[in-house]
Amino acid sequence: MNKIRVGVLRGGAGHTYHESLNTGLEVLRNLPEKKYDPVDILVTKDGQWYTGGLPTTLQKLSRKVDVMFNALHGEYGEDGKVQRELESWKIPYTGSKVFGSALGAHRAFAREHLRQAGLKVPRGRWIRREDMDEYRDKSNAPLCFEIFRELTPPWTVKPVFSGSPFPAVVARSFPDLQAALASAIEADMPVIVEEHVRGTEAVCVVADGFRGEDTYTFLPLEIQYRKQGDSTEVREIIPGRFSRVESAFLQEAARRVHRTLGLRHYSRSDFTVTPRGIYALHATALPALGKESPISHALGVVGSSLPEFLDHVVGLAVARK
Numbered sequence: 001m002n003k004i005r006v007g008v009l010r011g012g013a014g015h016t017y018h019e020s021l022n023t024g025l026e027v028l029r030n031l032p033e034k035k036y037d038p039v040d041i042l043v044t045k046d047g048q049w050y051t052g053g054l055p056t057t058l059q060k061l062s063r064k065v066d067v068m069f070n071a072l073h074g075e076y077g078e079d080g081k082v083q084r085e086l087e088s089w090k091i092p093y094t095g096s097k098v099f100g101s102a103l104g105a106h107r108a109f110a111r112e113h114l115r116q117a118g119l120k121v122p123r124g125r126w127i128r129r130e131d132m133d134e135y136r137d138k139s140n141a142p143l144c145f146e147i148f149r150e151l152t153p154p155w156t157v158k159p160v161f162s163g164s165p166f167p168a169v170v171a172r173s174f175p176d177l178q179a180a181l182a183s184a185i186e187a188d189m190p191v192i193v194e195e196h197v198r199g200t201e202a203v204c205v206v207a208d209g210f211r212g213e214d215t216y217t218f219l220p221l222e223i224q225y226r227k228q229g230d231s232t233e234v235r236e237i238i239p240g241r242f243s244r245v246e247s248a249f250l251q252e253a254a255r256r257v258h259r260t261l262g263l264r265h266y267s268r269s270d271f272t273v274t275p276r277g278i279y280a281l282h283a284t285a286l287p288a289l290g291k292e293s294p295i296s297h298a299l300g301v302v303g304s305s306l307p308e309f310l311d312h313v314v315g316l317a318v319a320r321k
Helices: 018-030 081-088 100-105 106-115 129-133 140-149 175-184 244-260 292-300 306-318
Strands: 006-009 036-043 049-051 054-056 068-072 124-127 155-159 169-171 192-197 198-208 215-217 223-229 231-237 266-274 279-282
Touching: 006 018, 006 306, 018 306, 068 081, 068 306, 081 100, 081 106, 100 106, 106 192, 106 244, 106 279, 124 140, 140 175, 155 175, 169 175, 175 192, 175 292, 198 244, 198 306, 215 244, 223 292, 244 266, 244 279, 266 292, 292 306
Parallel strands: 006 036, 006 068
Antiparallel strands: 036 049, 049 054, 124 192, 155 169, 155 192, 198 215, 198 223, 198 266, 223 231, 266 279
């Protein structure tokens, strides 16, 4: 039997370049050898494509691979752009399609879809580029006062586009909010300002068709932060220390996020668990697959492995499901 030629697409133009290299490396290492023939494809930060150290094009690759494993993250790889190019050459690929990728990457549109689907989301306001124009050459205090009247501090200020290099920050005071918005305005970066919801952070991963279920939901992880001097240590606890009711709710919410946003094959959803309920924060259409990633930890807990998972996902793509 001829092996299936899998192009592993990694790198990319965004700030997640190195994370994507690591995800792609794990895919290359863990694709079952008896069934697949992997082809390492690098996309440089300036958008050039290489394989085997030589420049190439998607047109040439369309004759050399049977399916593409999309290991890109963030900008270009996760927002519908590369998906559109792959579809133009009729190359099957892993991960969400054009619409689901674009919707998931636009946090403002995504959060509105989730709210309409009945999920609890933090109260927030989308600051568009046109909203920023008025404050480019003067104080943003009037805008901050509007937000202060609408939303209770502290606030989370995060970029609208999930692939943005602009980091999410927690503004605990009026000056903090002014500084965060000033940085966003200077960078011409639309943002969402949300009420900062205090609670326990949770991550839940789902996979289409895994182990015979339409949308298989892994056990939720708990994310714990611990201050270590000037740095913060991030620890993942799986299964998370949630009640049976909370765990079941998180799993159902992750399935609903996946379906509502039109995501495909697998995704990660982030939540905050509070005494007032569970809030959906955002979804990731192409989560990392490194050794310490939530997906790797979730697979281990249910007795699965990355090779089994990759085999399943590539199979979905080959079947164009």
